[in-house]
Amino acid sequence: MHTSFILDAAKAIQQSILNNEAALESLDREIGDGDHYINMKRGAQAIVSMQEELVSLSAALALNKIGLKLLSTLGGASGPLLASFFMSMAKQWPAAGKADLLSIALAFDAGVQAIMLRGKAGLGEKTMLDVLIPVSQQFKQLAEKKQTKAFICIALMESAEQGLINTRDLIATKGRAAGLGERAMGHLDPGAKSCQLIITAVCQLALAP
Amino acid sequence: MHTSFILDAAKAIQQSILNNEAALESLDREIGDGDHYINMKRGAQAIVSMQEELVSLSAALALNKIGLKLLSTLGGASGPLLASFFMSMAKQWPAAGKADLLSIALAFDAGVQAIMLRGKAGLGEKTMLDVLIPVSQQFKQLAEKKQTKAFICIALMESAEQGLINTRDLIATKGRAAGLGERAMGHLDPGAKSCQLIITAVCQLALAP
Amino acid sequence: MKKFINKLDDVLLESLSGFAEAHADIVKLALDPHFLSRKNQALNKVVLISGGGSGHEPLHVGFIGYGMLDAACPGHVFTSPTPDQMLAAAQSISTNKGVLFIVKNYAGDVMNFEMAAEMLNIENATIYTSDDCAVLNSTYTEGRRGVAGTIVVEKCVGSLAETGASLAECKALGEKVNQRTSSIGVALTSCTVPAAGRPTFNLAEDEIEMGVGIHGEPGRRRLKMQEADAVVKECVEAILADWQQKQLSLTEQHETLLLINGFGATPLMELYLIYHSATKLLKQHGICITRSLVGNYTTALDMAGASVSLCLLDDEIKYHWDSPVHTAAMRWKC
Amino acid sequence: MKKFINKLDDVLLESLSGFAEAHADIVKLALDPHFLSRKNQALNKVVLISGGGSGHEPLHVGFIGYGMLDAACPGHVFTSPTPDQMLAAAQSISTNKGVLFIVKNYAGDVMNFEMAAEMLNIENATIYTSDDCAVLNSTYTEGRRGVAGTIVVEKCVGSLAETGASLAECKALGEKVNQRTSSIGVALTSCTVPAAGRPTFNLAEDEIEMGVGIHGEPGRRRLKMQEADAVVKECVEAILADWQQKQLSLTEQHETLLLINGFGATPLMELYLIYHSATKLLKQHGICITRSLVGNYTTALDMAGASVSLCLLDDEIKYHWDSPVHTAAMRWKC
Numbered sequence A, B: 001m002h003t004s005f006i007l008d009a010a011k012a013i014q015q016s017i018l019n020n021e022a023a024l025e026s027l028d029r030e031i032g033d034g035d036h037y038i039n040m041k042r043g044a045q046a047i048v049s050m051q052e053e054l055v056s057l058s059a060a061l062a063l064n065k066i067g068l069k070l071l072s073t074l075g076g077a078s079g080p081l082l083a084s085f086f087m088s089m090a091k092q093w094p095a096a097g098k099a100d101l102l103s104i105a106l107a108f109d110a111g112v113q114a115i116m117l118r119g120k121a122g123l124g125e126k127t128m129l130d131v132l133i134p135v136s137q138q139f140k141q142l143a144e145k146k147q148t149k150a151f152i153c154i155a156l157m158e159s160a161e162q163g164l165i166n167t168r169d170l171i172a173t174k175g176r177a178a179g180l181g182e183r184a185m186g187h188l189d190p191g192a193k194s195c196q197l198i199i200t201a202v203c204q205l206a207l208a209p
Numbered sequence C, D: 001m002k003k004f005i006n007k008l009d010d011v012l013l014e015s016l017s018g019f020a021e022a023h024a025d026i027v028k029l030a031l032d033p034h035f036l037s038r039k040n041q042a043l044n045k046v047v048l049i050s051g052g053g054s055g056h057e058p059l060h061v062g063f064i065g066y067g068m069l070d071a072a073c074p075g076h077v078f079t080s081p082t083p084d085q086m087l088a089a090a091q092s093i094s095t096n097k098g099v100l101f102i103v104k105n106y107a108g109d110v111m112n113f114e115m116a117a118e119m120l121n122i123e124n125a126t127i128y129t130s131d132d133c134a135v136l137n138s139t140y141t142e143g144r145r146g147v148a149g150t151i152v153v154e155k156c157v158g159s160l161a162e163t164g165a166s167l168a169e170c171k172a173l174g175e176k177v178n179q180r181t182s183s184i185g186v187a188l189t190s191c192t193v194p195a196a197g198r199p200t201f202n203l204a205e206d207e208i209e210m211g212v213g214i215h216g217e218p219g220r221r222r223l224k225m226q227e228a229d230a231v232v233k234e235c236v237e238a239i240l241a242d243w244q245q246k247q248l249s250l251t252e253q254h255e256t257l258l259l260i261n262g263f264g265a266t267p268l269m270e271l272y273l274i275y276h277s278a279t280k281l282l283k284q285h286g287i288c289i290t291r292s293l294v295g296n297y298t299t300a301l302d303m304a305g306a307s308v309s310l311c312l313l314d315d316e317i318k319y320h321w322d323s324p325v326h327t328a329a330m331r332w333k334c
């Protein structure tokens, strides 16, 4: 994977976030404080504006810079979490020319682990991890089985979708919705929704001819 | 006129004010601060509660007590004005047995003069005086001409109604509406409305068999 | 209407009781007729008494205390207090220096205080505040309204009275401060008088009322909501035009006090944004701001909106503004 | 949505600029990353830094100054600040006593401050405030939220830090105050985040949200509007139940601080009515109130509503609450 792919992915993610304003905004209004869309929009905008600065860097360096940028622009709960994801993923990122799907999956998994560590959270707590953990596990498994990129991308999009849907009937035990008890049930988690959008945007880009 | 008439009049006035809540309230909301109905209601309630205290007094003393009570319960612009009206009217009130219509008209006029003095206002300033001044003038004229009580009552009710309607197209130069300029046009003055209600209630009572 | 109240008739008394309890170190509450006064009354000073309809809190009760008012007479919501309140307050505090009433220039307040003054057998005088420059044709009417600038008058006269100055001196300073202060307010929403149960006026979702009074009286004009800078520009220009009309001349070394007052429901975040906007614009007009006050000081119940007040300082006013004050709503240097 | 703003993107900076201009005698504003700090930094004291999403003003910027915070890092509206802000603030102030972060216990705030703390090469510690007893099942979750009680923590720790106390001592006092303080809030209306342009949640004309968070997070339950005494009763009982759970024992001579905090759009008149109601109820429970604070101190933009906080004082807390403080929003004895 080249840096140019990362830059294109950033643009695709930004577009996807902008297209889903209503959903992101209303989800966080329902069980949070209503700023998640604005945060994600600000973060995506900041990354897209880095194009020039990133284009000449290696993928690992670019991912690290992205993490740092998110750390200083996103804010909220998603800021340090997504920043940690990118910075940890960057650390594990395979060297140029060695970026096979399995090593990318392992780097991705390192990112997800960093979120778990930072957020002290796991599966089933009604957070972005309910999308990221299953996606990461499946990514590793399918890459180990040497499935094609296309197969993997489709599977991950489905997995993300499923993870997102799973958050609907969970009681939140982390994040702002944790106070809600049963009242959080019936609502998707906003952070899970953005992660699903991000994964879908990247997979679709990877699928494009 | 006996004190018992005054007490009955107080009840009739209170009833009329309560019946006209919507009108009084909305007029003062439109060109004032929205409290006129509440003020009048509180004032009327206070007077009606004085029944026992007043019943054994002369009409003049009762009217003076009413003025003092209004002074300490009404508040707002209408408080000192209506209080001055009653206190001045009380001073001019004819002695028991001498309460012919002309002397009552003169006492009423003394009350209206007191309002003019206290409020530094006259005709055409979009206040309660636009009802009270014409009513007072007509009262004096008709009483001088020795018209019957019934004739006078009907004439005063008409005059009050006309005075009230006249306030509609005036620009206010006194009271809270004075800042409004042309925007006050098209609205009746709330204080004029209560005075019209008061005069009508008293006249109707006087007309009753 | 949703408000924290029990019975409508008890709102005022329960609220005043809470105020007196929360600030029992500074004030005490007298009942029937109602007024609040300093817990420890200073002797040998002019007694400063203000008052007016309730619903503008902290005005006036929040300004009772050392360096400011001696007593305040709260009326019902938006309704002037009655003369018996002012009489009782004045009579309960006896000094040999006389009583100075500070009254916002509204027909109701003026007449009720006037009657109290006539009935009072103690030497007294009255200052009428009239800083509101919103109403354009005020020269043809009974005059301008007193709004947020009243605080500056109360603060400065309060400080002077503390020095043992005479009634005439206190009145003169108050009138000077009033003359040098102009204000104008803007409403984004109406307020709701508890007893009325519904908004006093209606503004469309994109309308604002320029020049609104602190009781929700309609103002100068109704206009479409605009960006803050445009709204504040109209306020600042109205004030500066008023200064010109008042022939307040600005020397090279002039200093001013800028007061951004919230009407009750506008967040501090926006009040400070207005402050920033006003300073930018005033600087463009060569105005030098050296004192400031930002917050909810003269409110209109739950109205969203704010007013801008500007006071042209001189050494005397500045001295008395800066001097120690210890009240519930304003406290410094002690 | 009608608000005094120019461009959405500029709200925060313009508002902070106004704040810094209006209080230039106390604070200064640093840009990129944004933070505010004392104009005259005291040396030889623990550096107290707080921060959080904006929209709660005067919290935290209004509490920078002598006797309270050294710096505050404001995030976007309702969004935690980012670690670079805390780093810059901490690095700009150098004393040899270390840095104490005071953080309201929200996932976002916790993680951003945590990352800053990890990256900071100065000795530091963190206090997490968690006075909100609204959330019933908080033991199963990541914990209770920090709300208006945070002010009491900042005031007391601020006072102690001024004496030259150590980082550990400051942290210990802050944690004690937090432990002895419980709060719960009620919303009558939602708030509107400027960038969202619409209310965060919807309440019917006769509904209230009991236990609401200061970002409009849903609370304990939604109920029909009732008279103030009934609403306040539920708040007071929630607090006393929480004290029991915390095993705070009340001696004969106990003293408490009662804080009635407005969320932004509720008039002072109602806040004092709540204060009166709360004192009545607390007295019935044998609670003795000897300190009080009533006003808009920890707001939620333009939300109508209020919170009740009760702090069980001891001699140390009382001493530090009473000690001089000079900030934009709280000032006494100096």
Ligand SMILES: Nc1ncnc2c1ncn2[C@@H]1O[C@H](COP(=O)(O)OP(=O)(O)O)[C@@H](O)[C@H]1O
Pocket: A028, A032, A033, A035, A036, A039, A040, A075, A076, A077, A078, A079, A081, A115, A118, A119, A120, A121, A126, A127, A128, A129, A174, A175, A176, A189, A190, A191, A192, D078, D079, D080, D107, D108, D109
């Ligand atoms: N401890 C945590 N672990 C993982 N994800 C979390 C955690 N806390 C919050 N989140 C995620 O963050 C999202 C909220 O992000 P955002 O709205 O930007 O921040 P905030 O909650 O501070 O307003 C939640 O929907 C959830 O997915």
Ligand SMILES: Nc1ncnc2c1ncn2[C@@H]1O[C@H](COP(=O)(O)OP(=O)(O)O)[C@@H](O)[C@H]1O
Pocket: B028, B032, B033, B034, B035, B036, B039, B040, B075, B076, B077, B078, B079, B081, B115, B118, B119, B120, B121, B126, B127, B128, B129, B174, B175, B176, B189, B190, B191, B192, C078, C079, C080, C107, C108, C109
């Ligand atoms: N100077 C005045 N002279 C005569 N009547 C006046 C004067 N000022 C006000 N009023 C009357 O008082 C009425 C308003 O009374 P009210 O609403 O009770 O008091 P406020 O205006 O103080 O709220 C006006 O409608 C007007 O009729």
Ligand SMILES: [Mg+2]
Pocket: A028, A032, A033, A034, A035, A036, A076, A176
């Ligand atoms: Mg959020």
Ligand SMILES: [Mg+2]
Pocket: B028, B032, B033, B034, B035, B036, B076, B176
């Ligand atoms: Mg009125």
Ligand SMILES: [Mg+2]
Pocket: B033, B035, B036, B076, B077, C053, C078, C079, C080, C108
């Ligand atoms: Mg009134």
Ligand SMILES: [Mg+2]
Pocket: A033, A035, A036, A076, A077, D053, D078, D079, D080, D108
């Ligand atoms: Mg947030």
